[in-house]
Structure formats: structure tokens, C-alpha cells
Amino acid sequence: MSQHYPEDLKLLVADICAIGSQLHPGTEDDLESLLTWLNPNETNSNHQLRPPALRLKNTIKVFANQPFNSSFSNDGNFEGINGLEKELLILLRQYYIFQVRLNFFFRFDNITTFKDIQRLETYYEFPLKHVFLFQRNAEEWIVERNDLRHYLLNKNNKFKVQLRQRLRTLIMDDDFDLACDVILFLNEAQGALYSRDILLDLMLIKISHFCEKHMENIYGHHFLVMETFNSFILKYWSYFARLLGCPEDDHGLTTIIYNCFEKQFIKIRIKEVFDVFINEYPESKPTILEMKKVLHHTDDFKQLVMQFLSAFEAKILNPSVTTVDALLAYVKSIKSFLLLDPTGKYLNSVVLFVKAYFQERHELVVILLYAILDLQSEEIFQHINLPIDMKRLKILAEELRDPDFNIESKHRAGGHFEKGTESFFNESSSGKAGSDTQLLYQGVLEKFLTWTPEPTDSIPRPFNQSHRNLLDVLTNMFESKEFFVSEFLKLLRKKLLTLKYYKLNRNWSKCLKLMKEKLKNEGSRMPNHESNANEESANSNNMAVMLRDTKNSEDLCKRMHQITDLDPRIFPKFISFLYWDRKLDYKNDTTIDFKLTEVLSHELEKYRNVYKELQPGRTLQLCKDQGVVELELSTRDGYTQKYDVTLEQATAIQLFDGGESNERIFLSLGEVSIQMEIGEERAQRVLQFWIGKSVLYKNHQDLYGSCEGREQEVRAQHQSPHKTSSYSQDSLLSHEQDEQDTKEFSNKIWPFIEGMLRNLGSLKVEKIHALLKVTLPKDLGYDMITHNDLESYLSMFVDDEKLAVLSNKSYKLIN
Incomplete structure (x- = not known):
């Protein structure tokens, strides 16, 4: 045995040896072997978690287990043994507890995990399976063990943190059997960690994770909170009830847990408010109605509004978003807020926030009116020179005609009935208010009978509020x-x-x-x-x-x-x-x-x-800049085309009418300007319109003429052997100059087309043409380029392997 033990231990060992010599002379070595086998500090000579040898078994039977071979009374008192044997057992218990304490405090700083203390306790309790030191007084060992646990929890912070983390891991991994071992350890130790508090905290975390899994991105369920709560109860409540030591039918506790699910639902929906109110609307109506039912506190509403405005500013109120898309998102947000809070109290905060941003978009009012009128593309482009996605505009027009939030609705924002109108929301499944199937007073009576008082901390519901509809809210964006x-x-x-x-x-x-x-x-x-x-x-x-x-x-x-x-x-x-x-x-x-x-x-x-x-x-005074002329232009081969043009455009094209002789007429820019008595710049704009319609063209002599018969003329110029050499040379020089000009112009517009396709993906020629009109500098002269001219340039880029043509006739970059 080691010689570095305290004096008290040495005296204790000496007493054990003395009594052992008195009881069994000549067995000093066997007794010393027993003490060494029991000693947890003798790592090389003790039991090492292995059963004792045969000789050691006999020693144990003689010195420790001998009293248990005799009869005991039911109250645990020894019978048939002398006082020395009893005293020896007491001394052996003291010796073992002393050695366990020494070993525990020696290893104290190295105990960092729950497995460490489990292994150590197994190490201490193994010899007690063979040596019956606490057979009739088991409480003494249990108290000693629990005191060591208590001290460990109170003094070893690292172990305490690791134990809390271990329990969390087990709960999150649904390993409730091992979690029971940890909880039992905590309950028996009665230390600085209280198992009930930890379990309630972990159950909240478990609920949070469970809600994230079953609530996030799910917007079409009408009773999602109840469904998720029921799923949790069926799957986990029996385990938590056992860990907490409470009955499963503890309705007070389950009510509190249900409130936790409601809070988690609110927390998740606040985080997802932009998706709920805009991206997923109207499919998200059920979840908005459920939010309306569980949102009671003004702080939750304020947090929701702040989160929404932050996301709306970042994702919608920036120049990269078109006015149509921004307005569509705003209309959806209006509907969502009115569905959530029919009083319009918190919607007003949104309106005030976005008003300044929307007023910077000068085309906003026109686009809103187009959506209300549901105009066709040809009507729109007569009044605005901006590229508009007609599909998105059509969706916006449909949103404005939502039967629940119609721009023509006359009911109150609070959802109450107004005489002769419908309810703001279609809450009744039996028909509209005022219909034959449900009279107005019946709805009022039903509301009265089902009325319940609002909580004192709920949102105030103003009664004196003006009648408003979707159009009222939208018009508040303007001055x-x-x-x-x-x-x-x-x-x-x-x-x-x-x-x-x-x-x-x-x-x-x-x-x-x-x-x-x-x-x-x-x-x-x-x-x-x-x-x-x-x-x-x-x-x-x-x-x-x-x-x-x-x-x-x-x-x-x-x-x-x-x-x-x-x-x-x-x-x-x-x-x-x-x-x-x-x-x-x-x-x-x-x-x-x-x-x-x-x-x-x-x-x-x-x-x-x-x-x-x-x-x-x-x-009468003729307004020459107004009105519309419906022209039907016919060619010699019988082809006809109708155009709706201005009076000025109709006058210009009639200058090229050859009459009954069908003579082709060529006019210079100056001649057109003189005949119409307008400036050359204005005349050029009119002629350019007809060039864009492929009705007129400009030849190499800067003369304008009808495109009718142009192909035969060009073919004749290339095939006729009777052309004069001077004319051929002029044509060749003109052709070379045209090619050079075309190449220079294509190099100028290519960076714009490349950037456009890189940012927006594949586009059709019409979209490219509209965007180039807006983005290219005016000094490039793109306003003179027609739709057909742009197709020629794009074909050049395709030949140069810069672009590729897709099956839907759109163009994309070749990387």
C-alpha cells in the first residue's frame, strides 16, 4: 500500500489489521490483499473491474461477508456475531468511503462529462457487488454517492455546462431513455441544476424546432397551430410527462404548452412576413387569418410591421424593381394587412412609409390607371414610353379585381356591414350579406350572440373609422x-x-x-x-x-x-x-x-x-394633333395592311401615293418638309415612323420612297449588265461605306446588349428593342433604328458566335 495517505487513514488501516488479527490470526497478508483490492487509488493492484480470485473470495467471505452467512433480523440488527466482527464491518465501510473520497477529489478536475461520472461511479460500485459492506445499510452508500454528485454540480462549472448540453442533445435527438438517466442523476444530486427548470427550457427549444419543421413555408392550412400542437403531444408528451413527473392529463400545463405553440407561430410568421404577405399571397390567406386569431399584443404587431417594412424596402423599394412589380407587391401587402387587421391601424404605418418612395416613380399613377382599366398593350404604348411587362400588368389588374378587396367595394375597412353592401371579407358561406339566403339582421344577431370581450392588453379597435376600400388606400400614395x-x-x-x-x-x-x-x-x-x-x-x-x-x-x-x-x-x-x-x-x-x-x-x-x-x-377649329386615322394601304400584288395613325402621319404617307398610275414617288426630306409646311426634324420623325412600319425606305441617294417593288429594284441593280461604270463605282463605294457604318454602330450597341442579356437572361427582339430605346444615349441615334434593323444587327452577332437564337426566337449570350 502507498505510504502517502493521511494519518487518519493510517490509523484506520491499523485498527482494521488489529481486529483482523484478533479474529483470524495469521491472515494479515490476506487482509492486506483485500484492502488493496478495494482501494480505488491502487490502480495497478485493485479490482480493475474484474471479479476477485478464488483466494480473495475466501478472504472476502471471512472478513466481510461472514456476518451475512449468519441470520439477520428484519430490522437489520446483527444476530449471532460478536462485537469485533461488527466493528470490523464498520471500519471497512469507513475505509472504503475514505478511499473513494480521496480518489474522487483527486480526479475532480478531470470529470467533465456525464460519461466520466458514470464510469467513475461504476468503478466505485463494482467491488460492492462482491463485498457486502453496505448490504444492510445501503442508504449510507447512496447518501455518500449523492453528496459527491451534489458537490460536483456545485463546484465543477465545466461539468455542469457539459451536463446541460448533454441533456439538450439527448432531448433534441429523441433519446429519452438516456435523458431519464441524466434527469435521475440531477434529481438525486439536488445540486445547482434543477431538472424541472432545465426540462421546461429544453421542451421550449424542442417546441421551437418542432414548429420550425412543421410551420415554416406552410401557408395553406387553416388550423396549423392546433395541428402542430396535436402532433407534438402525440409524439412527445408522454416522455416529457415522465421526465417531469407529472400526469399526462395535466391540462394546466398543456394549456401553457399550447400558448408556446402560438408564440412560436407568431415568431415564425414575423420572420416570414414578406413571403406570407407578398410572395405567397393569396395562397397564404389561411395563415394570415390564423395570425389574426393569435396576434393579440401591440408589441407583436409592431415587430411584424418593422420586419415587413425592412424587407419591403430592401426587396421592393429599389430602382431595380419595375414599377409594375412594386405596385403589385404593394397591392398584395394592402390586402394582407387589411385581412390581418381590418381596422387599418397598422396598414397606415405601411402607407406612410412607402409613400415617399412611390412618389419618386412618376409613371406610377399611369400604370395604376392602366391596371384599373385593364388596357391592352397597344393602348398603353400610345401613352407611355416605357417597357412594361404585360403579363405582370395583367396579374396586377386581376389583383385589383379580387372579390374580397375589389376597388369597387363600398364596405367598411373594419369588416362591418354597411347598408346595402357586402361584408369586407366573405366570412359567411351561405351567401352575401343582403341576399335572400341570409338577411342583414341575421348576421348582426349572430355576431351579437357569439360576441366575447377583448382582453385588456389587446389592440384597440377604433369604431369611428371612415369607409375605405382598396382604391382609397392606393390613392393615398399620391400627393x-x-x-x-x-x-x-x-x-x-x-x-x-x-x-x-x-x-x-x-x-x-x-x-x-x-x-x-x-x-x-x-x-x-x-x-x-x-x-x-x-x-x-x-x-x-x-x-x-x-x-x-x-x-x-x-x-x-x-x-x-x-x-x-x-x-x-x-x-x-x-x-x-x-x-x-x-x-x-x-x-x-x-x-x-x-x-x-x-x-x-x-x-x-x-x-x-x-x-x-x-x-x-x-x-370650328381643327385639332390637327388629335384624332386617329384608320388607313388601309394596298400594294400592286393585292396585299393590304391596316394602320391606326395620327393625322400628320396619314398626311405624310399620302404624299407617296402614285394614284391611278401607280407611279413610284421618291421625295427628299426637304421636299416632304416643304409640302407639309413643317420643319425637317419633325418631317424626319414622321418618315421614320413609316420606315419602322416597313412602308417607306431611304435609298442611297437620301430619297424616301415606298418599299413596294424595292426587292426587284435591288436585284435588277445587281444583275443588269448595262449599268454605267460610274454608277457601279458609286454603288460599290456606297455599299462599302454602309458596311463600315453598320459595323461601327454594331460595336457601339453591343456592350448594352451584352449587359442586358447577362442581367436579364434570354430576351426576344421586341424586348431588346424597347430596352435599347430607353437605355442608349440619344447621340447614338438609335431612335432611327427600326425593329427590322435591330434583327439584322442581332443576326450579325449570331454569325459572330456572340449570340444564340433559342427555339422561341429569343436571343441569349454565348459564354
Whole structure:
């Protein structure tokens, strides 16, 4: 045995040896072997987790287990043994506990994991399976073991941290059997870690992970919180109830757990609020309605609004997002917030935040009106020179016609009924309010019978709130609602001036009715604001006058067409210029006035004279920059094409009409300018329009002529052997110069096309053409390039293996 033990231990060993010699003389060596085998500090000579040898078994039987071969009373008192044997057992127990303590504190700093203490306890308890030191007093050893555990938990911080982490790992991995061992260890130790507190914390973490797995990115379930809670209870509650030592039907605790699921649901949805409100809407309506049910505290609402605004600013309110997409996202967010909070309290925060950003987009009001009117692409591009994704605009128009949030809806933002209107949300499955199947008072009565008071800490629900709909919220983006109405009047004015046959289509009629109703309602709501009332009254009057002029023009046109001398192909509009924002004197405006052809001028003069007869005392002024001319151009081979053009464009193309002789006419830019009495720059724009339509072309002599027969002319120039040498040389030089100019221009536009395709992917020629018009500097002269010209340049890039043509006729970069 080691000689470095404390004096108390030496005395204890001496007493054991003395009593052993008295009881069994001559067995000192055997007793010393027993003490060494028991001693956990004799790592080379002790039991080493192996059963004792035969001789050692006999020694154990003689010195330790001998009393247990005798009879014991039920109360644990020894019978039939003398006092020395009893004293020897007591001394052996003290010796073993002393040695265990020495070994424990010697290893104390090295105990860092739960497995370490498990191995050590196994090491201490192994010899007790063979030596019955605590057979009749097991509580003494249990108390000693638990005291060591208690000390370990209180003093070894590293072990305590590792034990907490070990329990967390077991719980997260669903290893509840091993977790029970850790909990039992903690309960018996009664140290600085309380198992119930740790278990509740870990159960919350487990719930958090469980909710993330079963709630994230799932938006179509109506009762997701309850479904997830039930799944958790069925799968884990029996284990947690056993670990906590509580009955499984503890309804108080399960109610608290359900509240935890609601909080986790709120936390997850706040994190996903941008996807819920925009990307996944309207499929996310069920989850928004569930959010409405579980969101009760203003702090949660504020956190949700802040998270949404942060994401909305980063992902939507930046220049890379088109106005159509930004407006579509905003419309979805309005619907989502009104569905979540019908009072509109928190939506107002969103409106105020985005208002400044949207006001920087000058085309916003026009695009919104296009979506409300659901215009076709040809109508849109007449009024705006921006590339617009018609598919996205169509989706926006459909969103504005959502039956739950229709721009024409008249019900209150809070979801309450207004007399003669529908509920803001379709909460009733039996029909609309006011229908035959469910009368209005029945819905009110049902709400009264099912009413429950709101919690004191819930969001205040204002009662005195104005009636608002989706259009009201959208118009708040602008400086004033009058600005929105005035922009609509501008569009309406353009539409009526270019209207054929005096009939507005259904979309325009519905929007017109909506604006009339809006002007009427806004005027009745703000009687004290004189300036607003005057502006609304002016807008209303202008709208009424324009519609009346259109209707009167139709009636007057019918009367005029009954006169045989007038051309029935002309449908004039007689407007009151003060209400149509038109100038009275056009002759002094060089940007508008031009000379008509004699034929057209003569026909219009006839209409002027008839009008004087039908409307005595009134005179007419022709608005040459307005109206639309429907042209049908025919070629010699019988091919016809229809165009809707301006009066100026129609006048220009008629200059190239060869009449009955079908003679091809070539005019220079100056000649066109003189005949139309306009500037050359303006004449060039008009001619360029017809070049873009492939009706006219410009030859090498800078003359403009009809494209009809151009292919035969070019072929004849290349094949005829009778061309003069001077003409051939001029043509060759011109051809070489054209090639050089083409190559230089293609090199200038290539970086723009390359960057465009790299950022946006494959594009069709129409999209490329529209984007180049917007992005290229004006000094490059791209406004003179037609759709067909761009196709030629793109073909050159394909030949140079810079681009590839896909099956859908779009172009992509070759990496």
C-alpha cells in the first residue's frame, strides 16, 4: 500500500489489521490483499473491474461477508456475531468511503462529462457487488454517492455546462431513455441544476424546432397551430410527462404548452412576413387569418410591421424593381394587412412609409390607371414610353379585381356591414350579406350572440373609422386624391380624342362609373374643405362635359352622314376646347400645325360648312394633333395592311401615293418638309415612323420612297449588265461605306446588349428593342433604328458566335 495517505487513514488501516488479527490470526497478508483490492487509488493492484480470485473470495467471505452467512433480523440488527466482527464491518465501510473520497477529489478536475461520472461511479460500485459492506445499510452508500454528485454540480462549472448540453442533445435527438438517466442523476444530486427548470427550457427549444419543421413555408392550412400542437403531444408528451413527473392529463400545463405553440407561430410568421404577405399571397390567406386569431399584443404587431417594412424596402423599394412589380407587391401587402387587421391601424404605418418612395416613380399613377382599366398593350404604348411587362400588368389588374378587396367595394375597412353592401371579407358561406339566403339582421344577431370581450392588453379597435376600400388606400400614395383623378381625366381625354365610333369599351365605362362615384362620395365627406371641393367639382364638370361632347358628336355625326355630299368615312368629334385642355389657336404653333393634303382638306371643309348650317353662330377649329386615322394601304400584288395613325402621319404617307398610275414617288426630306409646311426634324420623325412600319425606305441617294417593288429594284441593280461604270463605282463605294457604318454602330450597341442579356437572361427582339430605346444615349441615334434593323444587327452577332437564337426566337449570350 502507498505510504502517502493521511494519518487518519493510517490509523484506520491499523485498527482494521488489529481486529483482523484478533479474529483470524495469521491472515494479515490476506487482509492486506483485500484492502488493496478495494482501494480505488491502487490502480495497478485493485479490482480493475474484474471479479476477485478464488483466494480473495475466501478472504472476502471471512472478513466481510461472514456476518451475512449468519441470520439477520428484519430490522437489520446483527444476530449471532460478536462485537469485533461488527466493528470490523464498520471500519471497512469507513475505509472504503475514505478511499473513494480521496480518489474522487483527486480526479475532480478531470470529470467533465456525464460519461466520466458514470464510469467513475461504476468503478466505485463494482467491488460492492462482491463485498457486502453496505448490504444492510445501503442508504449510507447512496447518501455518500449523492453528496459527491451534489458537490460536483456545485463546484465543477465545466461539468455542469457539459451536463446541460448533454441533456439538450439527448432531448433534441429523441433519446429519452438516456435523458431519464441524466434527469435521475440531477434529481438525486439536488445540486445547482434543477431538472424541472432545465426540462421546461429544453421542451421550449424542442417546441421551437418542432414548429420550425412543421410551420415554416406552410401557408395553406387553416388550423396549423392546433395541428402542430396535436402532433407534438402525440409524439412527445408522454416522455416529457415522465421526465417531469407529472400526469399526462395535466391540462394546466398543456394549456401553457399550447400558448408556446402560438408564440412560436407568431415568431415564425414575423420572420416570414414578406413571403406570407407578398410572395405567397393569396395562397397564404389561411395563415394570415390564423395570425389574426393569435396576434393579440401591440408589441407583436409592431415587430411584424418593422420586419415587413425592412424587407419591403430592401426587396421592393429599389430602382431595380419595375414599377409594375412594386405596385403589385404593394397591392398584395394592402390586402394582407387589411385581412390581418381590418381596422387599418397598422396598414397606415405601411402607407406612410412607402409613400415617399412611390412618389419618386412618376409613371406610377399611369400604370395604376392602366391596371384599373385593364388596357391592352397597344393602348398603353400610345401613352407611355416605357417597357412594361404585360403579363405582370395583367396579374396586377386581376389583383385589383379580387372579390374580397375589389376597388369597387363600398364596405367598411373594419369588416362591418354597411347598408346595402357586402361584408369586407366573405366570412359567411351561405351567401352575401343582403341576399335572400341570409338577411342583414341575421348576421348582426349572430355576431351579437357569439360576441366575447377583448382582453385588456389587446389592440384597440377604433369604431369611428371612415369607409375605405382598396382604391382609397392606393390613392393615398399620391400627393392628393385629386391628383389621381386629374391623371385619370388626362387618360380619359386622350382616349376620347382617339376613340373610334364614339363607343367606350366595358373597362373604360366601369372605371368611369367608379370615378364618378368616388368624386361624389369624396365631395360629400369633406364639405368644409373649400379648395378640395372646388377642385373635385371642376374635375367632375370636366368629365361631364367631355362625355356630353362625345355623345353630342355621335348624334351630330349621324345627322351629317345623311347628307350625300359628305364622306361617311369621317367621324368628327366636336369638343368644347376649354374643358378638353386644348389650345384655341393652332396656326401659330409650329409643333402642331401642318398642311393637309388637298383631298383631305377639301373633305374637312365640307364638314365645316355643314356644321355652320346645323349649328348657326358656331365656328370650328381643327385639332390637327388629335384624332386617329384608320388607313388601309394596298400594294400592286393585292396585299393590304391596316394602320391606326395620327393625322400628320396619314398626311405624310399620302404624299407617296402614285394614284391611278401607280407611279413610284421618291421625295427628299426637304421636299416632304416643304409640302407639309413643317420643319425637317419633325418631317424626319414622321418618315421614320413609316420606315419602322416597313412602308417607306431611304435609298442611297437620301430619297424616301415606298418599299413596294424595292426587292426587284435591288436585284435588277445587281444583275443588269448595262449599268454605267460610274454608277457601279458609286454603288460599290456606297455599299462599302454602309458596311463600315453598320459595323461601327454594331460595336457601339453591343456592350448594352451584352449587359442586358447577362442581367436579364434570354430576351426576344421586341424586348431588346424597347430596352435599347430607353437605355442608349440619344447621340447614338438609335431612335432611327427600326425593329427590322435591330434583327439584322442581332443576326450579325449570331454569325459572330456572340449570340444564340433559342427555339422561341429569343436571343441569349454565348459564354
